[in-house]
Amino acid sequence: DGGITQSPKYLFRKEGQNVTLSCEQNLNHDAMYWYRQDPGQGLRLIYYSQIVNDFQKGDIAEGYSVSREKKESFPLTVTSAQKNPTEFYLCAFSIASGDEQYFGPGTRLTVT
Amino acid sequence: AQSVAQPEDQVNVAEGNPLTVKCTYSVSGNPYLFWYVQYPNRGLQFLLKYITGDNLVKGSYGFEAEFNKSQTSFHLKKPSALVSDSALYFCAVRDEGGATNKLIFGTGTLLAVQP
Numbered sequence: 001d002g003g004i005t006q007s008p009k010y011l012f013r014k015e016g017q018n019v020t021l022s023c024e025q026n027l028n029h030d031a032m033y034w035y036r037q038d039p040g041q042g043l044r045l046i047y048y049s050q051i052v053n054d055f056q057k058g059d060i061a062e063g064y065s066v067s068r069e070k071k072e073s074f075p076l077t078v079t080s081a082q083k084n085p086t087e088f089y090l091c092a093f094s095i096a097s098g099d100e101q102y103f104g105p106g107t108r109l110t111v112t
Numbered sequence: 113a114q115s116v117a118q119p120e121d122q123v124n125v126a127e128g129n130p131l132t133v134k135c136t137y138s139v140s141g142n143p144y145l146f147w148y149v150q151y152p153n154r155g156l157q158f159l160l161k162y163i164t165g166d167n168l169v170k171g172s173y174g175f176e177a178e179f180n181k182s183q184t185s186f187h188l189k190k191p192s193a194l195v196s197d198s199a200l201y202f203c204a205v206r207d208e209g210g211a212t213n214k215l216i217f218g219t220g221t222l223l224a225v226q227p
Binding site: 006031033040041042043044045048058090092094096099100101102103104105106108 | 121146148153154155156157158161202213214215217218219220
């Protein structure tokens, strides 16, 4: 898994329901990121965290919340209506400044 | 503001032929550039990066990329394409704002290799 896991792989959500996506890394890295991947638009940053108990909004943070209570965990909660019926969420970590990010396998979230 | 552009939504190539996936960038300082590959319903896999040094960067699975400062390009190349190379490819540049590793991604190019 490359040191980072996301669960569940598929998640179903009713309109108005909040859901939480899990992201865990076991390599003791500080920086973690959440992206949403939309067809034809690439990846857009939702939130990121450089250290425990600190996180910053990305480009599309509205409708989402995060926490970083432990270094290895960075859960994302979807709190408002999705733009699309199905969305793909990716979590990542990076090792050090200037270095590449490593991604989890993703969670596909569908509104039912 | 910094950005990357991938001008082709899809690239078609026959197996065994060389392939090129194009990327151009716009930054005010020195660019940190990356290529990723994504197979269906999977996360992104890191292929290679350019930070400094040689303009030709070698990466995973036989891929390489050429950094061209005058043309502000960072095209991904492979001498001989395989059917298994068919996937979605993303170019990315590091966000210059602040001391973070935020990446800005292109919109992706779908590579289709025909047998």
